[in-house]
Amino acid sequence: MSGFAKKTVRDIDVRGKRVFVRVDFNVPLTDTGSVADDTRIRESLPTIRYLQEQGARVILGSHLGRPKGPDPKLSLRPVARRLEELLNAPVAFAEDCIGAPAFAVVEALEPGAVALLENLRFHPGEEANDPEFAKALAALCDVYVNDAFGTAHRAHASTEGIARLRPAVAGLLMEKELRYLGELVESPPRPFAAVVGGAKVSTKLGAVRRLLEKVDRLVIGGGMANTFLAAQGISVGRSLIETDLLPAAREILADAERRGVLVALPVDVVAAPSLEAEGEARVVPAQSIPDDLMALDIGPGSVEAFRRALEGCKAVVWNGPMGVFERPAFAKGSLAMANVIAGLEAVTVVGGGETVALVSQAGLQGRFTHVSTGGGASLEMLEGKVLPGVAALLDKDS
Ligand code: ADP
Ligand code: MG
Numbered sequence: 001m002s003g004f005a006k007k008t009v010r011d012i013d014v015r016g017k018r019v020f021v022r023v024d025f026n027v028p029l030t031d032t033g034s035v036a037d038d039t040r041i042r043e044s045l046p047t048i049r050y051l052q053e054q055g056a057r058v059i060l061g062s063h064l065g066r067p068k069g070p071d072p073k074l075s076l077r078p079v080a081r082r083l084e085e086l087l088n089a090p091v092a093f094a095e096d097c098i099g100a101p102a103f104a105v106v107e108a109l110e111p112g113a114v115a116l117l118e119n120l121r122f123h124p125g126e127e128a129n130d131p132e133f134a135k136a137l138a139a140l141c142d143v144y145v146n147d148a149f150g151t152a153h154r155a156h157a158s159t160e161g162i163a164r165l166r167p168a169v170a171g172l173l174m175e176k177e178l179r180y181l182g183e184l185v186e187s188p189p190r191p192f193a194a195v196v197g198g199a200k201v202s203t204k205l206g207a208v209r210r211l212l213e214k215v216d217r218l219v220i221g222g223g224m225a226n227t228f229l230a231a232q233g234i235s236v237g238r239s240l241i242e243t244d245l246l247p248a249a250r251e252i253l254a255d256a257e258r259r260g261v262l263v264a265l266p267v268d269v270v271a272a273p274s275l276e277a278e279g280e281a282r283v284v285p286a287q288s289i290p291d292d293l294m295a296l297d298i299g300p301g302s303v304e305a306f307r308r309a310l311e312g313c314k315a316v317v318w319n320g321p322m323g324v325f326e327r328p329a330f331a332k333g334s335l336a337m338a339n340v341i342a343g344l345e346a347v348t349v350v351g352g353g354e355t356v357a358l359v360s361q362a363g364l365q366g367r368f369t370h371v372s373t374g375g376g377a378s379l380e381m382l383e384g385k386v387l388p389g390v391a392a393l394l395d396k397d398s
Contacts, residue, residue: 007169007394014056020141024148025062035082047171057109063121070122080116098136134161147171150374152389163392180370181381189314197222198320206383217262221322237289264309268299278329297323298333319352342367351378
């Protein structure tokens with residue numbers, strides 16, 4: 001297996017050391033302020049448990065939401081409570097992520113014990129990657145671990161600044177994410193297919209262009225397919241399209257043809273007069289979407305065409321729902337494709353915030369090889385970008 005060239009927690013001595021772990025505990029909260037979905041907390045447990053077993057003093061830092069300064073509604077305290085349940089051990093909580101409150105908590109940590117710091121984004125220095133704030137975080141620890149893949153595409157103080165001040169390595173979740181996504185784009189088993197969807201072409205243009213250089217087959221569904229249909233001169237009624245991207249869509253289709261990449265676009269769609277008019281939804285051919293309707297899902301003919309396009313593939317990367325799956329009338333295409341991809345005898349990797357939500361709503365996460373925890377970060381990796389939070393970590397051979 002190729003690819004993963006960064007040191008991990010397994011490559012350094014952490015015994016007795018104060019280890020700052022940047023985790024992604026940006027979890028959804030309920031109205032009453034408890035953790036609504038603890039997936040992200042559970043994803044970080046392998047790294048935390050490994051460090052505990054090694055006798056490290058574990059200091060966890062995360063952001064939660066987008067606070068503008070301290071905000072009790074975005075406190076990480078409820079996360080500390082859930083983490084205690086999951087670890088079956090006490091988790092100390094520091095009222096502030098830097099300064100005296102943080103020091104007091106860290107000083108009291110025994111080897112193998114765990115503390116969680118308050119929301120890093122209560123300080124504007126976090127997102128500004130302020131060197132002083134990074135220094136204040138670094139003062140708490142001897143070693144830095146980044147396990148927050150979902151934030152690794154941002155150069156913030158806790159993802160980038162601090163990594164320059166302490167020996168910096170990847171956590172086990174970070175390692176797993178980089179392995180699966182990295183290997184898939186570097187040396188995929190073939191045939192290799194990409195399935196892309198979601199609302200817009202614009203947010204995924206870079207990824208689609210780069211994937212085109214790597215894949216054998218490209219399946220395009222969801223809202224972004226409308227722009228590709230329109231680029232071929234097909235009238236798409238009132239569907240969402242990005243007129244300024246019609247030339248880019250044409251270029252992608254021409255490039256695919258030059259490269260011999262098979263492109264599959266919807267042959268039928270579920271259309272309705274508006275998002276709200278779920279009762280009026282009907283299947284129409286993609287070639288003749290009525291002027292007063294908008295395409296909001298792929299139809300059963302498209303699912304069948306996409307299934308055939310993916311037949312025999314040995315690797316599939318999927319990013320972007322096939323329709324407005326948040327509404328039951330427009331969810332069938334996405335659910336059907338989730339089952340089609342999950343059913344392949346192939347390496348299957350899913351990324352993208354909404355796509356992952358769809359897969360877990362359908363209870364299918366266990367049927368994919370890897371479900372990425374990072375939306376934007378996974379997309380940037382597919383684009384071939386180097387994530388600043390990864391670049392800052394020690395190289396394996398250093
Ligand atoms: P991800 O977060 O998985 O990367 P995106 O953010 O690109 O996915 O897109 C997800 C959104 O795309 C969903 O909220 C869905 O409602 C929307 N979407 C999918 N198909 C359509 C469509 N045909 N028209 C409008 N919106 C769509
Ligand atoms: Mg999204």
